[in-house]
Amino acid sequence: MNLPASVQNALNEQIKNELQSHYIYLAMSAHFESSPFFGFAKWMRAQSTEEYGHAMKVFDYLRDRNVPIRLQAIDAPPAAFSTRPVELFEAALAQEQMVTQQICNLYELAQNEKDFPTLQFLTWFLQEQVEEENTVSDLIDRLRLAGDDPSGLLRLDSEAGERAGGKS
Ligand SMILES: [Fe+2]
Ligand SMILES: [Fe+2]
Numbered sequence: 104m105n106l107p108a109s110v111q112n113a114l115n116e117q118i119k120n121e122l123q124s125h126y127i128y129l130a131m132s133a134h135f136e137s138s139p140f141f142g143f144a145k146w147m148r149a150q151s152t153e154e155y156g157h158a159m160k161v162f163d164y165l166r167d168r169n170v171p172i173r174l175q176a177i178d179a180p181p182a183a184f185s186t187r188p189v190e191l192f193e194a195a196l197a198q199e200q201m202v203t204q205q206i207c208n209l210y211e212l213a214q215n216e217k218d219f220p221t222l223q224f225l226t227w228f229l230q231e232q233v234e235e236e237n238t239v240s241d242l243i244d245r246l247r248l249a250g251d252d253p254s255g256l257l258r259l260d261s262e263a264g265e266r267a268g269g270k271s
Contacts, residue, residue: 107216111170113209114161114221119175120205121158124198125151130180131191139257142264143188149267150195157228164224188256189246196239203232 106114128151135144165172184191206228213221242263249255 104220106168106170106221107218110209110213110216110218110221111165113212114165114170115173115175117205117209118158118161118165118172119177120202121154121161123177124202125154125158126177127180127198128154128195131184131195134184134191135188138186138188140188140260142260142262142267143191144264146263146267147191147195157231160227164221168220187251188260189243192239192243192246196236196243199232199235199239203236206232 128147132144132147132151135141135147138144162172184194206225210222210225210229213219213225242259245259246256249259
């Protein structure tokens with residue numbers, strides 16, 4: 104069974120969306136590398152690697168379904184970020200919420216097209232988005248609690264670094 108053209112296009116677009124996330128997290132990681140927050144740098148880098156993995160998951164699915172892969176241009180990430188870590192994680196949450204919406208739109212499209220294998224493929228992404236939004240929200244809650252207290256921030260930084268270490 105061939106993938107409907109609309110689904111082919113939307114999945115190709117999703118490779119770009121995941122690579123866009125990859126690039127934004129990589130830029131955030133670079134930002135933290137030149138700050139005192141090396142743990143957040145490590146967390147962002149691990150996150151960036153995960154997003155690349157998501158792009159490749161879609162890439163491999165298109166390959167398996169014999170769909171031509173058309174890579175698209177991604178935008179340059181922001182050149183500068185806030186010095187307050189919480190603001191980067193708020194931007195990360197907004198980014199994840201946007202990706203969740205993209206996946207939901209893809210799911211709806213596959214449903215309308217009665218493309219059942221793609222629906223099945225997308226369920227992993229739906230679940231992944233729930234987890235990612237949850238992880239980032241928890242971190243934001245704790246960063247807000249720490250406010251501008253250096254010792255609180257450094258403690259969250261080192262926790263984030265340890266978690267990222269376990270991940271990659
Ligand atoms: Fe992703
Ligand atoms: Fe993500």
